[in-house]
Amino acid sequence: MEALTALLVGVLVAASVYLMLARNFLRFLFGLILLSNAANLVIFASGRMTLGAPALVPYGMDTPDGVVGNALPQALVLTAIVIGFGLLAFTLALAFEAYRRLRTLDTDKMNDAEPREDAK
Amino acid sequence: MSWLLVLPIAIPFATAVFAYLARASAAGRWISLGGSVASLLASSALMVGVLREGVIAAQMSSWDAPFGITLVSDYLSAVMVVITAITGLATAIYAFGEISERLEKLGYHALFQTLIAGVTGAFLTGDLFNLYVWFEVMLIASFGLLVLGGSRAQLDAGIRYVALNLVSTIVFLAGIGLLYGVTGTLNMADLSEAVAQAENQNLITVIAILFMIGFGVKAAVFPLFFWLPASYHTPSFAVSAVFAGLLTKVGVYALMRMFTLVFVGDVAFTHEILIWVSALTMVTGVLGAAAQTDFRKILSFHIISQIGYMVLGLALYTPLALMGGVFYLVHHIIVKANLFLVSGVAKKLTGSTDLNRIGGLYKSSPFLAALFIIPAFSLAGFPPLSGFWAKYLIVKAALEIDAWFIAFVALVVGLLTIFSMTKIWGMAFWKPHPDGIDPEPARISPAVYWPMMIPIIGLAIMTVVIGLMPEPFVQFAEIAAMQLLEPDAYVTTVLGVRP
Numbered sequence: 143m144e145a146l147t148a149l150l151v152g153v154l155v156a157a158s159v160y161l162m163l164a165r166n167f168l169r170f171l172f173g174l175i176l177l178s179n180a181a182n183l184v185i186f187a188s189g190r191m192t193l194g195a196p197a198l199v200p201y202g203m204d205t206p207d208g209v210v211g212n213a214l215p216q217a218l219v220l221t222a223i224v225i226g227f228g229l230l231a232f233t234l235a236l237a238f239e240a241y242r243r244l245r246t247l248d249t250d251k252m253n254d255a256e257p258r259e260d261a262k
Numbered sequence: 263m264s265w266l267l268v269l270p271i272a273i274p275f276a277t278a279v280f281a282y283l284a285r286a287s288a289a290g291r292w293i294s295l296g297g298s299v300a301s302l303l304a305s306s307a308l309m310v311g312v313l314r315e316g317v318i319a320a321q322m323s324s325w326d327a328p329f330g331i332t333l334v335s336d337y338l339s340a341v342m343v344v345i346t347a348i349t350g351l352a353t354a355i356y357a358f359g360e361i362s363e364r365l366e367k368l369g370y371h372a373l374f375q376t377l378i379a380g381v382t383g384a385f386l387t388g389d390l391f392n393l394y395v396w397f398e399v400m401l402i403a404s405f406g407l408l409v410l411g412g413s414r415a416q417l418d419a420g421i422r423y424v425a426l427n428l429v430s431t432i433v434f435l436a437g438i439g440l441l442y443g444v445t446g447t448l449n450m451a452d453l454s455e456a457v458a459q460a461e462n463q464n465l466i467t468v469i470a471i472l473f474m475i476g477f478g479v480k481a482a483v484f485p486l487f488f489w490l491p492a493s494y495h496t497p498s499f500a501v502s503a504v505f506a507g508l509l510t511k512v513g514v515y516a517l518m519r520m521f522t523l524v525f526v527g528d529v530a531f532t533h534e535i536l537i538w539v540s541a542l543t544m545v546t547g548v549l550g551a552a553a554q555t556d557f558r559k560i561l562s563f564h565i566i567s568q569i570g571y572m573v574l575g576l577a578l579y580t581p582l583a584l585m586g587g588v589f590y591l592v593h594h595i596i597v598k599a600n601l602f603l604v605s606g607v608a609k610k611l612t613g614s615t616d617l618n619r620i621g622g623l624y625k626s627s628p629f630l631a632a633l634f635i636i637p638a639f640s641l642a643g644f645p646p647l648s649g650f651w652a653k654y655l656i657v658k659a660a661l662e663i664d665a666w667f668i669a670f671v672a673l674v675v676g677l678l679t680i681f682s683m684t685k686i687w688g689m690a691f692w693k694p695h696p697d698g699i700d701p702e703p704a705r706i707s708p709a710v711y712w713p714m715m716i717p718i719i720g721l722a723i724m725t726v727v728i729g730l731m732p733e734p735f736v737q738f739a740e741i742a743a744m745q746l747l748e749p750d751a752y753v754t755t756v757l758g759v760r761p
Contacts, residue, residue: 162429167421174428181436188443215442218391222435225398229431232405233424239409240417255419255496 143191147183154180167237167247171230178226182219189215264320266311267333267386269304270343273297274350274379282372291358294371298354301378302347305340312340317745317755319388327756328449332388334756337742338588342385342515345595348724349507350378352717356500356603359713360610365498368410377403377504384512388756390438390448393516397434397480401427404509407501408493419493426479426489434476440469451756453524454749463527470525470532477520481513483573484542487566491550494565495558495615499606502558506565507599511591514572518587521576522746529579536577541671544570548678557605557615557690560682561598564641567675568594571656574668578659584743586655589736593640593648593728600637600721604630607714608690611701617686622695626702631691633715636722638687640729642679648728651736 154176161173189212197213199206241247244254277297284290311318312335319334321327335343353374361370380400387393409420442448444465445456460466475486482490490510494502517536525532547567554560572594575587605615607630612620624631640647643654653676660669695701703711728735745751 167425170425174425174432177429177432178435181432181439184436185439185442188439190443215439218439218442221391221395225395229398229402229405229428232402233428236405236409236417236420236424239412240421243412243414243417249421252418252421254414254417255422255492 144187147187147191151180151183151187154183165248165250167240167249170249171233171237174233175230178222178230182222182226185215185222186219264322264333266304266308266318267320267335270301270308270347271333271379271383271386273301273304274375274382277301278372278375278379281375282369285367285369285372290366290371291354291361294357294375295351295354297375298347298351298378301382302344302351305343305347305382308335309340309344311335312337317751319755327388327758328447328452331392332449332451332756333386334388334451334752335386336745336752337738338515338518338746339385341588341592341738341742342511343382345592346378346381346385346508348721349504349595349599350374352599352603352721353500353504355717356503356606356714359710360498360500360606365410370407370410373403373406373410374501374504377407377508381508381512385515388450390441390450390453393450394431394435394438397431397512400509400512401431404505407505408497410501411498413496415496419496423489423493426486430476430479430486433472433479437469437472437476440465440472444469449756450519450523451749451753454753457524458527466525467528467531470521470528471535473520473525474517474532474535477513477516478539479513480510481517481569481573482510482543482566483539483569484546484566487543487547487569490566491559491562494562495556499602499609503599503602503606506561506602507595510565510569511572511595514569514576514591517573518576518584518746522584523749523752533577533579536573537665537668540570540574540577541668542570543567543573544671544675548675548682551682552678552685555617555689557608557617557620557686558602560617560686561601561605564679564682565598567679568598568641570675571653571672574672575656575659578656578663578665578668580659580663581740581743581747582655582662583659584746585736585739586652586659588742588746589655589739590652592735592739593652593725596721596724596728597637597640597649600718600725601634601641603714603718603721604634604637607711607718608634608701610706610710610714611703612690612695612699617689619696620690620701621693622691622699622701624691625694626700630703630715633718633722634687634691636725638683640725642683643676646729648725648732650729651732655736655739 158173158176161169194209194211197210281290281293317336322331383396409416447456479486544567547563551560551563572587572590575583609615614620640649643649657669657672
């Protein structure tokens with residue numbers, strides 16, 4: 143299972159790097175989404191993958207019964223997904239507004255903050 | 263005890279909520295100001311507590327470390343929290359003069375206070391994943407502040423800033439995941455022991471590099487700094503002052519924390535990289551500044567160059583060097599925020615930040631000129647200002663371990679800094695205004711002028727005071743450096759004394 147996850151992370155990172163090298167900001171953004179999912183999978187796999195029960199403590203006991211899955215990485219991934227979702231929503235809105243105002247998403251053609259010297 | 267640690271974070275958050283509710287009226291800015299004063303009081307109380315106890319820690323919701331989230335403050339954290347509150351207060355006052363009602367209605371004060379809360383949280387947390395969360399709080403607030411107003415330049419800058427910072431965050435997150443996989447803990451004090459005992463030290467070094475890259479982008483070190491000069495000159499001046507003062511320094515702080523507490527197993531490798539990174543950061547920053555002719559762009563490149571000195575303090579990894587690094591951090595935040603505030607007044611008076619299109623400030627506004635000279639010369643390291651002592655400590659530390667070359671680089675970069683500062687001085691202050699106007703203070707209303715000048719005066723006084731009486735500050739930095747190099751007190755305070 144770990145090997146399969148590692149392979150999946152590798153594929154995701156490769157695809158995201160390919161997308162992020164594009165000049166178009168939207169493609170960059172899609173690459174970013176893939177990359178953040180790859181990072182989430184890394185955290186998930188770091189908690190060790192076991193075929194266990196949910197980490198629930200039975201009534202009247204202090205510890206879970208038998209082998210249970212590690213709940214902490216799942217909580218971390220959940221947090222990271224929520225945060226990542228918020229940030230990506232913002233970035234998407236930013237991309238839309240930038241397209242509306244600058245009429246392009248080609249990062250080479252966006253020179254408003256740093257105008258080219260020879261274009262003056 | 264835990265209130266001391268919680269209040270500096272809780273107050274800005276509460277202020278943000280109230281400021282957002284009152285964003286449509288003038289009450290918003292007063293709420294922001296009141297919240298900033300309260301934050302300063304709370305962080306001063308924290309400082310007193312830390313001075314008395316050395317290190318203080320609190321477990322959130324009483325979940326014992328290493329399972330719960332820990333807030334912890336040693337000398338370094340405490341001084342960073344105080345300086346954050348000071349910068350926050352200075353900028354909150356400045357906003358009275360600069361921030362327009364339009365930006366206030368869009369929620370400027372709420373975003374600003376959230377940013378302060380995020381920065382403070384990052385300084386106080388003792389948990390790695392929690393540090394990630396604070397980074398995100400800080401980031402999302404800074405995204406909002408950067409593009410607030412939505413000019414074309416801001417949107418362009420926003421895209422670059424957002425994209426590169428998100429990549430760095432993901433690298434940081436992947437590093438956290440791998441480190442948890444190796445050690446099974448996220449508490450920084452617990453990690454300090456678990457990493458030292460880890461079997462696969464090579465893997466630890468790889469993870470250390472991931473953290474170095476993640477924090478390196480935040481700290482804007484060579485070759486990861488490109489988002490900074492692309493964006494810092496576009497938002498309002500209050501925003502760029504608080505960005506310049508605080509944001510990159512959170513990256514430096516995180517580097518200092520992780521590479522003294524956790525990743526110290528292979529100092530010969532990791533810290534050697536940091537030495538070369540810091541040298542190149544210093545040089546590229548200062549050379550980049552030499553090529554610019556915009557007030558704020560020059561200052562932005564100097565942030566990068568100065569970050570090099572702080573990272574050098576960490577990289578040399580001797581008590582004296584770390585002491586210099588801590589001293590440098592504090593000095594730099596005050597000076598850099600102040601220079602950006604000065605540039606805002608200069609813009610109001612002369613109409614631009616392009617040095618070719620402004621001038622005449624020395625003749626018409628000698629008071630502002632004097633207030634520019636103090637932080638500018640402090641930045642370049644002139645005695646008797648605070649920057650002199652900061653540079654002196656770092657260079658002395660380099661010479662002490664016979665790192666001649668790096669000491670030489672640090673001194674040359676200091677000289678080149680003077681070159682840039684004299685360029686601003688010559689073009690903005692000495693030469694007459696090209697359009698023949700007199701940039702007198704009378705050109706803008708006192709209700710705008712004085713709120714912008716008061717924080718500049720206050721920060722300039724602090725620079726002079728630190729410069730003339732460095733002794734208590736140096737002693738403080740010395741204890742902070744000792745705590746970093748020997749983290750036993752930090753670890754025992756967080757985890758408790760164990761058999």
